[in-house]
Amino acid sequence: MSLLVVDNISHQFGSLRAVDGISMSIEAGELRAVIGPNGAGKTTFFNLISGFFPPSAGRILFKGEDITALAPHRRVEMGMARTFQITEIFPELSARENVRFAVEIAAHHRLDLWLPAAERRRIEARTEALLGLAALSERGDRIAGELPLGDQRATEILMSLALNPTLLLLDEPTAGMADQETYDITQLIRTLNRDQGLSMILIEHDMRVIFELAQRITVLAEGRVLAEGTPTDIAANEQVQVAYLGVPR
Ligand SMILES: Nc1ncnc2c1ncn2[C@@H]1O[C@H](COP(=O)(O)OP(=O)(O)OP(=O)(O)O)[C@@H](O)[C@H]1O
Ligand SMILES: [Mg+2]
Structure with missing residues (x-):
């Protein structure tokens, strides 16, 4: 059984589809990176998982239980925590x-x-x-x-x-940091995942950090999943290079 199953969730702000049918499964012990350009819907995705607002469509299962309508503090009690x-x-x-x-x-x-x-x-x-x-x-x-x-x-x-927590959601933990600080936070995250078995979803822009930590990467763009795979797969993915890494065709 997957620790977290996100099944086709969506969320709109007015006419903007910030999250537009995202599905994702996280296994126990996994560290997943979520990347994507600014405004791709990454933080909104976290807000939906942690229950800050309900998805307009779709389902979220945590530890096999349907938590789609559960209050944020109840999700914390079930073992989900996040940073901002x-x-x-x-x-x-x-x-x-x-x-x-x-x-x-x-x-x-x-x-x-x-x-x-x-x-x-x-x-x-x-x-x-x-x-x-x-x-x-x-x-x-x-x-x-x-x-x-x-x-x-x-x-x-x-x-x-x-x-x-059994699942920790980290939203850009190294944003704005100098190299040494980025290294220290990366080591902390690594210890929590590798030594303590904590499952994590990590929104991160720094590819060095992602390559150091993530077993798999999910790439979001315009509220959808553009690609998913190992760091090596994703770095070689042409669509991702164009949409995110800014490499011209
Ligand atoms: N509370 C809100 N009200 C209206 N629009 C919002 C709100 N929160 C986010 N948005 C819009 O939804 C889209 C997705 O935003 P979100 O913050 O999820 O992106 P992100 O991938 O986290 O971006 P960044 O990398 O800049 O943090 C953006 O177009 C954003 O302007
Ligand atoms: Mg964000």
């Missing part, structure tokens, strides 16, 4: 506080003023384990909004990991 194209953290809190906040949310303790010591220790341990994944333990007490962009992105990824 524009980093969403609390900039005035430290990185550590951001991550701890997410750990507390996941444990349904956010509003509990008084917690047993054992539970508080469990929350601290989980927070530190997550910070350690991105080598953020030492810098963790710095105000998140003042950290380099790469660390802010990493903080956001750690917050989504705190929700214990």
Whole structure:
């Protein structure tokens, strides 16, 4: 059974078909890249999968269950988490506080003023384990909004990991980053997929990152699937070169 099955989903903004009959299956443990030119419908596709709005047509199955009409927070409870194209953290809190906040949310303790010591220790341990994944333990007490962009992105990824996802949706995690930051985020994603078995869909423009990480690529253009295949297949695909990579015919 595939982890995620997207069956012919569509979404329109007015007369614009932003997502126009996309189908895709993601297997457990897979890391899939989704690429395509600006405005291809990639973020809208994520919004449909994560339930920000319902598709106008089609079905979405997650872990064999029809989630097409399920609320976003119910999808999170089922094991789906996402990050946003524009980093969403609390900039005035430290990185550590951001991550701890997410750990507390996941444990349904956010509003509990008084917690047993054992539970508080469990929350601290989980927070530190997550910070350690991105080598953020030492810098963790710095105000998140003042950290380099790469660390802010990493903080956001750690917050989504705190929700214990089986499927993580990442929308352009390396956008706007310098080479070293891109490398660090790529290694974090690689560790999560290869070592921890986390399934992911990664919207990404940087082909170096895609070649390093993805087993398969789906190319979107004008709300449709233009091609799907291994990175080598896709790099050699003439239609993709014309539509996306900007190579003239
Ligand atoms: N909330 C919205 N209201 C109206 N139109 C929208 C909305 N969100 C997206 N669109 C339009 O839908 C199309 C697809 O947008 P989307 O953001 O999904 O593209 P994308 O592939 O993520 O692009 P990018 O690479 O620039 O992030 C675009 O034409 C966009 O202008
Ligand atoms: Mg987008």
